[in-house]
Amino acid sequence: REKANLLTYLPHNGVVVLNADDPHVAKMPVPSGRKLIRFGASADCDVYYENATSAWPQMLRFTAVVNGQRQEIRSRLLGTHWAGSILACIAVAHYLGVPLDQIARVIEAVPPYPGRMQVVRLPSGAIVIRDEFKGSQHTITAAFEELRKANAKRKFLVFCDVADSPLSPRTRLKKIGRKAAEIVDYATSSGPRWIIARLITNRRSRNSSASPWYL
Known part of the structure; x- marks a missing residue:
């Protein structure tokens, strides 16, 4: 309005x-x-x-x-x-x-905006995709979709809490964790309430020598 x-x-x-x-x-x-x-x-x-x-x-x-x-x-x-x-x-x-x-x-x-799907290459050769600018449901959905499509042999995910979810912290992190298990090898989460959730998925084997991905 x-x-x-x-x-x-x-x-x-x-x-x-x-x-x-x-x-x-x-x-x-x-x-x-x-x-x-x-x-x-x-x-x-x-x-x-x-x-x-x-x-x-x-x-x-x-x-x-x-x-x-x-x-x-x-x-x-x-x-x-x-x-x-x-x-x-x-x-x-x-x-x-x-x-x-x-x-x-x-x-x-035009360069990417800092913290909005910003690609950063570390000295080790690992690729970091920073998307911590805003932790809303909409941005997490878009970020997960790009992580799913990414051409990488190993994918690591580090995510925080969701700012605009009506679900309880434990419920929403479990929901994100289940989604992450479909697309990454390892994921960890830390939120403002010190809720930590970890999962390791063996959905498919990957080459351990590949550079890690973080999101």
């Missing part, structure tokens, strides 16, 4: 850029006379994407479609969930007159 109220303050020549993938945002009433630009995964949007892929070591890439024009987008971000955020930038920049090829070059140079 608060976001929808912001639209009422737009001048008559204002432009509204809305995320069509968010059902609440998509239903926002746009004041008469304002230009509307919709972005999202659907081809019905003014700006949308096709063929989004991301699986370590490959970072996010996709094809952006803007008013019928196609532009290959390569990024330094890990995770297909970033596609919507990049589309919002593309929609605004294109409206302001920036050519698509120039937009693509800028996006390719």
Whole structure:
């Protein structure tokens, strides 16, 4: 409701850029006379994407479609969930007159935000994917999906508590632990209430000489 109220303050020549993938945002009433630009995964949007892929070591890439024009987008971000955020930038920049090829070059140079699926290589050669910026259910789901798709012979998981879960600490950590057992070799959790949960899964054998993964 608060976001929808912001639209009422737009001048008559204002432009509204809305995320069509968010059902609440998509239903926002746009004041008469304002230009509307919709972005999202659907081809019905003014700006949308096709063929989004991301699986370590490959970072996010996709094809952006803007008013019928196609532009290959390569990024330094890990995770297909970033596609919507990049589309919002593309929609605004294109409206302001920036050519698509120039937009693509800028996006390719943008580094990951610290603590948001940030890839860090340790001196030992191990790869760390930092995603501790916010421990919400939504971000953990996205992080687990990228960990599942990652091309690595061994995967280690270190996770904290979930900030927005209605479940009890023990119940929610058990739930995360069961999910982790499907995709990693070893996982450990430590939360603000000093709850520690450990699990080792032998779901499949792995090469012990591979570099460890941490998330």
